[in-house]
Amino acid sequence: MQTKKFMGGKDHDINIEFLNRLLYHREELSGEEIESWLSSENNRKLLDEAAMYNRALCSFKYVSAKEKEKERLRLMNRIKSPGKQLFRWVGYAASILILVSAGLVFYMSSSDNRPEQLSIQEKINPGEFKAELVLPDGKKILLAAKEAYVDSSKGVVVKNDQTNGLVYSKNDASTDKSEKTYHTLKVPLGGFYPLLLSDGTKVWLNAGSELKYPVEFNGEVRDVYLHGEAYFEVMKDKIPFVVNLEDSRIEVLGTSFNVNAYKGDDNIFATLKSGSIAFYSEKEKIKTVIKPGQQLKMNANSGETFVRDVDVNTYTSWTExxxxxxxxxxxxxxxxxxxxxxxxxxxxxxxxxxxxxxxxxxxxxxxxxxxxxxxxxxxxxxxxxxxxxxxxxxxxxxx
CATH class of the missing domain: 3.55.50.30 (Phage tail protein beta-alpha-beta fold)
Known part of the structure; x- marks a missing residue:
């Protein structure tokens, strides 16, 4: 018999939700709400850790005083409203410094000035901002090991940095429309990486996932190939955007949705946040259209599909x-x-x-x-x- 277990209690969930709104949807909160929330020491510690995570995602090998100040200003700008100081603890949360070097991790904050030293071999660390870009000739580029990667061939400028991820943008150079050139972005276990495709579509790739996509979209379809999990915000266009999966595919024009399609898993999931998607099961030879707030589940062995209503945030909050x-x-x-x-x-x-x-x-x-x-x-x-x-x-x- 299936039983239900609750982790941490409702207060913990409420605080996590508030932190998410504070960092990503600041405009929804008033200064009084933020001041009240930050009056709790536990909440200030939670914000402290969130700042640490944002800093860790940047994956700098060394952190200079200049970079520390940039991080402090970025956190301040995200949390305070324009032209108005909302709380006195912004220096607390922004005082986090992470140093990753010589196989050691140091963590320091204003709440405890004593450095803590941890050996990577003694500690299992959470995932981080890292990926591998595979070029058409088989060359592999470790993106997390570089502060910048730039390629302006094929009529598209490709840039990478540890803040925005991998970004493709069109330039004015002439290109050969007769043949598509594909790149593959591979995110290892313990990784995460954002991607902006040349058509303006945003993609977040989760751990253990890979996406194959054209450097520049041309022709009658915008096609990509996914193994693993990704969240898409598809740029609206009259040309269909197709996510090809194993024995199935998803077709959209402009929408936001999450796909979970790991090799070896029993099921494939497509969860729709906005717009509309058409899911095609190759084995069942059927097309299913789902609406926002719905999730389609396909049995990977039989191809049978099932649609249910869900809380979409359950399946997309990993991107935040x-x-x-x-x-x-x-x-x-x-x-x-x-x-x-x-x-x-x-x-x-x-x-x-x-x-x-x-x-x-x-x-x-x-x-x-x-x-x-x-x-x-x-x-x-x-x-x-x-x-x-x-x-x-x-x-x-x-x-």
Whole structure:
């Protein structure tokens, strides 16, 4: 029998939601709301950690005083309203400094001036901003290892940096429209990367995913090929945009949606945020159109499809740095954890796989914090040895 477990309580979820609005939807909040929220020490610590995550995503090998100041100003501009100071703690949250060098991680904030030294071999770190670009001749470029990569061939300028990701933009050079040139962006386990295609479509690639796409779109269709998980904000155009998956495809004109199609998984999921998409199952030879707030699930073996209403944020919040485990069972949650933290998961008791859990956590959380919340919420115990994570049933549901 399927049971439901709640992680961290409602107050924790409310604080995570408020933090998300503060960082990404500042215009929705008043100065009084922010002042009140930041009066809590726990909330200030949460904001502190969020700033750390944003800094970590930039993946600078060394952080100079100049770069630290740029980060401080960026965080201030995001959180304060134009021309008006809203709270006195902005210096607190922006004082975070991450240094990654010589195999060590140092974390310092104004709440604790004592540096903490952690060996990478002793700690499983969350995912980071990294990817590999594969060119037509097979050449591979490690994007996270470069501050910039620029290529202006084929009539398209390709730029990469650790803030905006990989960006393709058209220039005035003449191009050969008879043949498409494809690039492939590969995001390893423990990675994440944004991409702006030459037609203006935005893509976020999750851990363990890859996307093959034309450097410049031409012809009667804008086609890309996905393995893994990606969130798309498709630029509206009369030319259809097609996401090709294994034994299926998704066709749109202009819309926002998430696709989860990892190799080896039993199901493929397409979740629609806005617009409309047509999902084609090659095995069933059927077309299904879904509306915003709906999710299509296709059995990867049979091709059978099923549509249900869902909370879209559950399936898109990863693009904003939040684990949202609502409506997910333990098996689904552990697949996410395995890809993000690069661990191998083993279930010793099969029946606990399908217990549902409800809760949200920052993706920059320490893996032990995530596992402890799951352990405290349900009848499970975990054991982490190196990269091996073992999940067992807890006797009598007591941990």
């Amino acid at each position: 740095g939040i684990f949202n485990f609502n409506e997910m069972n333990l098996d689904e949650i552990m697949k996410i954890i395995a890809r993000w933290y690069q661990v191998d998961v083993v279930f010793r008791d099969e029946k606990i796989r399908y217990d549902e859990y409800y809760g949200k956590m920052p993706m920059y959380s320490d893996i032990e914090d995530v596992l402890r919340k799951i352990e405290m919420s349900g009848n499970v115990k975990y054991k982490l040895e190196g990269k091996m994570l073992t999940i067992t049933e807890s006797k009598n549901g007591i941990n």
